[in-house]
Amino acid sequence: MTTILVVDDSKFFLSVLTSKLRSAGFQVIGAASIAEARTMLETRRDEIFMALLDLFLPDGPEGEVVDLAISHGVPSVVFTGNYSEDTRDRVLSKRVIDYVVKDDPSSLDYLTALVHRLEYNRSIRALIVDDATTARKYMADLLSLYQFQVIEASNGEEALQRLADTDGIRLVISDYHMPVMDGFQLIKNIRKTWRRDQVAVIGVSSSGSSTLSAKFIKSGANDFLNKPFLREEFFCRIAMNIDLLEQVDALKAAATTDYLTGIPNRRSFFERAQPLMAAAKRGQAEIAVGLIDLDHFKSINDSHGHEAGDIALAAVAQLLLAECRQTDLVARFGGEEFCVLAFNLEADKRDSYFERLRSRISDLRIDFAGNQLTLSASIGVSGNAELGLDGMLAEADFQLYRAKEEGRNRVCWLS
Template identity: 85%
Template sequence: MTTILVVDDSKFFLSVLTSKLRAAGFQVIGAASIAETRQILATRRDEIFMALLDLFLPDGPEGEVVDVAISHGIPSVVFTGNYSEDTRDRVLSKRVIDYVVKDDPSSLDYLASLVHRLDHNRTIRAMVVDDATTSRKYMVDLLSLYQFQVVEATNGEQALQRLADTDNIRLVITDYHMPVMDGFQLIKAIRRTWRRDQVAVIGVSSSGSSTLSAKFIKSGANDFLNKPFLREEFFCRIAMNIDLLEQVDQLKAAATTDFLTGIPNRRAFFERAQPLVAAALRGQAEVSLGLIDLDHFKSINDTHGHEAGDSALVAVAKMLQTECRQTDLVARFGGEEFCVLAFNLAAEKRASYFERLRSRISEMQLDFGGKPVRLSASIGVASDPSEGLDGLIAEADHQLYRAKQEGRNRVCWEK
């Protein structure tokens, strides 16, 4: 669990902010003075991810707590009830992430969302593309302060190579004027491979042209910033674009994940299986598709209730994920039916592979309200990709019907 240090001499504000952060899944260490802060950092520094610091404390009326935190390498956000341009400029001249005024309840929401954003940034790679060393290093430093993993490139061609070689680059910040390949050319090249909802691109330039922003966005950029920019604007734009990417990711996951079991649903299966079957049609791979239907599943719902039925489906899904290989696709097709696409499984191993899945299901022992319940499944398997994915599913469904007709709890193959 990520630990946040909160320093504030107001017991009320400290309590409210602590509750909000804990509700968001964070662990909180509280302090009310610089003395307490020093003591905590001396003994628990390694636990702390970042700090939220009240600027004015009884034993540090000039914001000395900021220097204490920074001297220990703690990423810090300053919050205060008193705002002035001079204070803001003085605080932001130090290596702090943000300066927040606690003037209404929305500031608490902002602090909580900021902590969540920074915590999650640690899993994200960002790339800065700029041939000017000073400008590039400045943006790299800001992104590092915001906890991103940062990659650098000095021109468009190098940036494309970095994108191809490095996993999980979700954000690219690129200058316009660069040798070899300028910002417009780079963005167009990126968009030939990565969509706007896969990699966010922000253009930056000091040219000051009023039409440059539109040109960047028409070329495929998600956003644009004029140089020089305020640190707060830079961070807000970065956070906004990453938030949008993650919202799209969440929508995609909701659309392609079975809500009950957490495994891919029928739609996701079709999207992922199509290219694998296409490879099999070209003779570049082998595929076997198995439709798995739990036997007498309605009786579980009728006898033990729908919660028991749901638990059984979840248990079977987990078993399939464990037993199937990482190269295989496992999905819930609906109701009590699952589908497994075994990719590049040797012909002589197919029978034992699906028979093992059937056996594992029949060995499962579930307990509902103290009453043991045994499961079994019928499986229909098809391996001829000549009619495409729809043909494989149709044949597997036919074989599944055979398995049911022949007594259930068995695997049937196409002839």
């Protein structure tokens, strides 16, 4: 769990912010003075991800707590009830991430969202493309402050190579005027491979042309910034674009993931199975499809309630993920039915593979409300890739029906 240090001498604000952060899934260390903050930083520095700091404290009326946190290498956000341009400039010159005025309840929401954003940023790689070393280093430094993993390139051609060689780049910030390949050409080349919802591209330029932003957007950019820019605007634009990527990712996950078990759903299974089936049809790999149906599952719901049934389904899903290989596909097809596509599984190992899955399900013990639930499963298997995916599923379904008819808790396939 991510740990946040909150320093504020107001017991009320410290309590409210701590409660809000904890309800959002964060662990909080509270301190009411510089002395307490120093103790926390010296004894628990390895736990602390970032700090939220009240600017004015009784034992540090000039914002000394900021210097203390930064001296320990802790990413910091300052909040205060007093705002002035001079104070803002002084605080931001100390390499804090942001400056928040706690003038109404919305500031708490902003702080919580900011912590979420910074935590998420740690998993994102950002690429800065600019032939001017000073400008490139400045933007790279700002992104590092915001916890991104930063990669640099001095022109468009170098940037494309970085994108090809590095996984996980979700953000590209590109200047317009560059040698070898300018910003417009870079973006057009990026869009040949990566869509707007896969990699966000923000154009930047100091040319001041009123039409430049439109040209960037038409070339495939998600956004545009004129140089020089305020660092707050820079961060807000970046956060907005990353938020959109995150929202699209969440929608995709919701569309392809079974809400109850967290494993792929039927739709995702068909999308991911097609290239594996194509390889099998070309003779590049052997393949098998198994339909798994839990026996007498209705009795669990009837005897113990649907909550018990849901827990049992989730347990079976996690068991299948653990027992199947990384190259296999595991999905919930609906109700108490699961499907496993075993890729590159030799025919002589098919029997033992699915028999092992059946045995593991039979060995499963699920504790619920003082009761120990047991399960068994019937499995129908097809290994004939010439039938295509639909044909294999139909054959597996027929074999599953056979397994049920022959007494359940067994594996059947066409010999």
